[in-house]
Amino acid sequence: MGFKVVVDFDLCESNAICMQIAPEVFEVRDDDFLYILNETPDEGMREKVEESAQRCPKQAIKLEDLPAAE
Amino acid sequence: MNSIAVIGASLAGLRAAEALRREGFEGTIHLVGDEPHEPYDRPPLSKQILAGTWEIEKAWLAKPEKYEELALETHYGVAATGLDVAGLNVALDTGATLDIDGVVIATGARCRTIGEPLAGVFTLRTLDDAQGIRAAFDKGPGRVVVVGAGFIGAEVAATARELGLDVTMVEMATAPFERSMGAEMGAVLADIHRDQGVDLRLGVGVSGFTGDDAVTGVDLTDGTHIEADVVVVGVGVIPNTEWLADSSLDITNGVLCDETTLAAPGVVAAGDVARWPNPHFGETMRVEHWDNAITMGTHAAKRLLHGESAGPYAPTPWFWSDQYDRKIQLAGRTTDFDRFELVNGDTESRTFAGIYGRGGRIVAVLGFNRPRHVMRYRALIDEGVSFDDALAADI
Ligand SMILES: Cc1cc2nc3c(=O)[nH]c(=O)nc-3n(C[C@H](O)[C@H](O)[C@H](O)COP(=O)(O)OP(=O)(O)OC[C@H]3O[C@@H](n4cnc5c(N)ncnc54)[C@H](O)[C@@H]3O)c2cc1C
Ligand code: SF4
Numbered sequence: 001m002g003f004k005v006v007v008d009f010d011l012c013e014s015n016a017i018c019m020q021i022a023p024e025v026f027e028v029r030d031d032d033f034l035y036i037l038n039e040t041p042d043e044g045m046r047e048k049v050e051e052s053a054q055r056c057p058k059q060a061i062k063l064e065d066l067p068a069a070e
Numbered sequence: 071m072n073s074i075a076v077i078g079a080s081l082a083g084l085r086a087a088e089a090l091r092r093e094g095f096e097g098t099i100h101l102v103g104d105e106p107h108e109p110y111d112r113p114p115l116s117k118q119i120l121a122g123t124w125e126i127e128k129a130w131l132a133k134p135e136k137y138e139e140l141a142l143e144t145h146y147g148v149a150a151t152g153l154d155v156a157g158l159n160v161a162l163d164t165g166a167t168l169d170i171d172g173v174v175i176a177t178g179a180r181c182r183t184i185g186e187p188l189a190g191v192f193t194l195r196t197l198d199d200a201q202g203i204r205a206a207f208d209k210g211p212g213r214v215v216v217v218g219a220g221f222i223g224a225e226v227a228a229t230a231r232e233l234g235l236d237v238t239m240v241e242m243a244t245a246p247f248e249r250s251m252g253a254e255m256g257a258v259l260a261d262i263h264r265d266q267g268v269d270l271r272l273g274v275g276v277s278g279f280t281g282d283d284a285v286t287g288v289d290l291t292d293g294t295h296i297e298a299d300v301v302v303v304g305v306g307v308i309p310n311t312e313w314l315a316d317s318s319l320d321i322t323n324g325v326l327c328d329e330t331t332l333a334a335p336g337v338v339a340a341g342d343v344a345r346w347p348n349p350h351f352g353e354t355m356r357v358e359h360w361d362n363a364i365t366m367g368t369h370a371a372k373r374l375l376h377g378e379s380a381g382p383y384a385p386t387p388w389f390w391s392d393q394y395d396r397k398i399q400l401a402g403r404t405t406d407f408d409r410f411e412l413v414n415g416d417t418e419s420r421t422f423a424g425i426y427g428r429g430g431r432i433v434a435v436l437g438f439n440r441p442r443h444v445m446r447y448r449a450l451i452d453e454g455v456s457f458d459d460a461l462a463a464d465i
Contacts, residue, residue, distance in 0.1 A: 015390050015397065016441035017361070020448060028442045054085070055364055057113065057390070 002066045004040050005049055011060035018052035018061060025049055040066065071171040072097040074374065075160050077150045078176035078310075079103025081111065081360065082341025082367035084131050086174045089371035091140055100168055101142045102160070104149035107197055108132075113360055115200040116225035117392050121232060122204065126197065150177070153317040155334045172374045175314070175325050175339035176367060179307035179358065184217065185278060190285035191301045194222050203302060207233055211299035214238070215288050217276050219246035221391055223304035224263070228393040231266050238269040238296050240276060240288065250400055251436050252410065255424065258417045258438070259398070266394055271296075307358060309343045324356040329382035331370040338370035350384040350454070351403050351433070359389040386451045388444075396420060399441060401448035402434030409457055413465065414443050423447070427457030
């Protein structure tokens with residue numbers, strides 16, 4: 001059971017809060033856009049990504065559960 | 071612990087309630103708030119809601135499903151009137167008393183005002199305030215005067231300009247945001263507002279308003295009079311602690327907590343209302359920023375449930391402010407800074423990052439449309455690196 005990181009880019013304002021919490025997953029580059037470095041991070045990253053979702057001022061981040069791999 | 075009361079149903083309070091559940095608390099959680107609404111987000115009030123680009127629903131802090139999951143006893147439109155610290159009871163203005171085992175104080179702050187209430191003179195803290203100002207803007211006022219060029223004032227000025235209104239902004243200091251970013255960088259912000267057509271009056275105060283039934287103008291301390299149909303006053307906030315007057319807590323400029331956010335046994339505080347010694351900066355501070363309400367609310371919940379093991383609350387405070395097409399962010403504390411260097415971009419293009427130092431250490435970073443830099447340097451501030459190492463860092 002893994003999870004997928006989904007960002008609503010219409011809401012995202014690139015303030016990089018998520019990047020500070022989980023730089024392994026989120027990066028705001030010099031062009032001022034947010035890039036998701038890894039859409040399906042390891043389970044060990046779940047807590048950090050959840051914290052990012054909570055502290056995103058725009059509530060733009062969602063975690064979607066993935067079906068277990070066969 | 072069987073029941074906890076969270077007093078103040080806004081950002082810090084709701085996030086504390088969520089953290090209590092996340093940390094496994096299964097007892098009763100009372101969420102008490104004196105506003106009639108469910109918890110909503112304040113930053114959009116001076117931005118999207120005032121501009122009219124967002125419906126109110128977009129600012130609610132949580133969806134109905136979330137409330138179901140949290141199973142809170144909500145008391146909206148109800149004010150707490152007293153706290154008995156020894157017995158752990160909260161008195162409500164309904165006459166009821168909540169007999170609980172723990173309290174989270176999250177009653178935030180309210181706006182300072184100038185003079186007696188007068189039609190056309192507004193402050194901005196609540197949804198109702200924002201709707202009132204929006205309605206006044208919709209009438210197409212001849213001139214809007216904004217008093218105070220801090221957070222709220224500067225954002226209201228920017229939004230009003232974007233709506234095509236004439237704006238005069240009056241500020242006692244020599245630059246907008248002078249207290250948080252210093253005079254030099256504040257001057258850059260001043261130029262942005264001037265370029266956008268704001269009539270900026272610096273270094274002058276307001277001595278009073280004119281008008282009998284409704285405001286007609288603003289008198290300044292230098293003797294000048296400015297005509298005004300709408301006035302928005304943004305001259306800072308006062309922590310909401312009156313209800314704690316008889317509680318024996320220290321409520322001088324906010325509820326004083328220890329390093330861990332504990333104010334008394336079984337009593338924690340968080341958000342705009344809380345003052346605590348932040349060990350990372352060696353400074354007792356009260357932080358009026360969005361992110362702090364979340365992280366402190368979360369920390370306070372853990373402190374209440376897990377005791378000392380929650381550890382000290384030692385964040386690097388951070389805020390953002392949206393003005394026109396600039397996203398301004400400041401992380402850290404600029405109090406008594408003795409060095410400042412630009413580390414990216416330049417002030418002419420108004421796209422830059424700069425760092426502040428005190429006693430050889432990096433203590434703050436400021437960015438205009440430079441979120442990535444702000445967050446990278448914020449991490450260095452967290453690590454406590456020297457100013458010179460921060461300057462030399464490859465960011
Ligand atoms: C217009 C505006 C724009 C902002 N923009 C930004 C921004 O861009 N970036 C940023 O970082 N920060 C911003 N902020 C600051 C941020 O919104 C606050 O830091 C945050 O709301 C603090 O949350 P809080 O829960 O501590 O307090 P509050 O949000 O003040 O909530 C406290 C609640 O407690 C209630 N209450 C008070 N007394 C009682 C009582 N006795 N009984 C019951 N309830 C009570 C109050 O009515 C209120 O609902 C902005 C604030 C405003 C007003
Ligand atoms: S925290 Fe939210 S708004 Fe900020 S960059 Fe990340 S997703 Fe975007």
